[in-house]
Amino acid sequence: MDLLGKSAIVTGGSLGIGATIAIELAREGADIAINYRKHDAEAKAVAKQIEDFGRKCLVIKADVTSYSDAEAMFKQVLDTYSKLDILVCNAGINKDRVIWKMSEQDWDNVINVNLKGYFIYNKLAAAQFKDQRSGKIINITSINGIRGKFGQCNYSASKGGIIALTKALAKEVGKFNVNVNTIAPGMVMTEMAKNIPPEFLQKAVDETVLGRVATTEDIANVVVFLCTEKARHITGEVIKVDGGQYI
Numbered sequence: 001m002d003l004l005g006k007s008a009i010v011t012g013g014s015l016g017i018g019a020t021i022a023i024e025l026a027r028e029g030a031d032i033a034i035n036y037r038k039h040d041a042e043a044k045a046v047a048k049q050i051e052d053f054g055r056k057c058l059v060i061k062a063d064v065t066s067y068s069d070a071e072a073m074f075k076q077v078l079d080t081y082s083k084l085d086i087l088v089c090n091a092g093i094n095k096d097r098v099i100w101k102m103s104e105q106d107w108d109n110v111i112n113v114n115l116k117g118y119f120i121y122n123k124l125a126a127a128q129f130k131d132q133r134s135g136k137i138i139n140i141t142s143i144n145g146i147r148g149k150f151g152q153c154n155y156s157a158s159k160g161g162i163i164a165l166t167k168a169l170a171k172e173v174g175k176f177n178v179n180v181n182t183i184a185p186g187m188v189m190t191e192m193a194k195n196i197p198p199e200f201l202q203k204a205v206d207e208t209v210l211g212r213v214a215t216t217e218d219i220a221n222v223v224v225f226l227c228t229e230k231a232r233h234i235t236g237e238v239i240k241v242d243g244g245q246y247i
């Protein structure tokens with residue numbers, strides 16, 4: 001177990017990719033804190049799986065766009081685990097429309113959750129990691145933040161922003177022994193993907209060179225690797241996990 005004795009925050013840990021990341025970090029020995037906004041029962045089920053490994057899991061209802069919720073979460077995590085080693089920023093939403101039909105609210109909501117939320121958690125973790133002279137930050141972006149996607153001007157802009165945030169922060173905290181990387185998944189079968197019309201899902205499969213859509217484990221495995229010392233010389237990177245969907 002490569003992460004025994006470590007502690008990790010995973011934002012958006014009630015469902016999908018975040019839930020699997022939380023479970024896989026715990027399988028490697030880390031104690032976990034997840035946050036989420038809506039899915040209470042699902043969040044508790046994730047905690048139960050983590051506790052079955054003999055690890056601890058704090059389940060915290062916190063909106064990632066709220067600075068005060070985030071401060072309270074960090075305090076609770078530090079009070080409970082006495083340190084924090086890993087931040088995985090994963091909570092994200094999409095509100096897809098072509099831009100001429102996109103409301104100001106759909107723009108603001110996506111940018112707030114997907115970009116401001118990442119700023120808040122990256123900032124609080126960076127302050128902690130700088131003082132303790134160690135830490136790993138992994139931000140979940142998307143290949144659509146690199147290539148842009150039809151119908152996703154808000155989402156693509158937010159995900160492109162995460163890439164720039166990751167690179168800039170890697171430069172700021174590298175000298176404090178802190179690694180900051182971002183993973184760019186292609187299509188992954190989760191609740192988010194279920195909102196996508198079937199013809200677009202098939203198009204995504206056809207775009208991959210491996211001919212398959214990712215599982216949440218495909219993403220979580222790379223997160224776990226980046227959290228280990230085996231990845232200690234990797235920082236400021238955008239790692240696509242997309243079956244070759246965007247080559």
Ligand SMILES: NC(=O)c1ccc[n+]([C@@H]2O[C@H](COP(=O)([O-])OP(=O)(O)OC[C@H]3O[C@@H](n4cnc5c(N)ncnc54)[C@H](OP(=O)(O)O)[C@@H]3O)[C@@H](O)[C@H]2O)c1
Nearest residue numbers: 012014015016017036037038039063064091092188190192
């Ligand atoms: N699925 C894909 O194909 C795909 C591809 C590339 C990148 N990604 C990225 O991967 C990440 C996870 O996506 P997913 O597919 O696993 O999505 P998902 O199944 O919809 O899960 C999203 C998670 O984020 C949480 N969340 C949403 N808004 C929140 C808020 N304001 N505050 C706190 N938590 C919030 C949700 O919690 P509640 O619902 O309980 O509030 C849930 O736990 C996202 O950043 C997404 O952009 C996904």
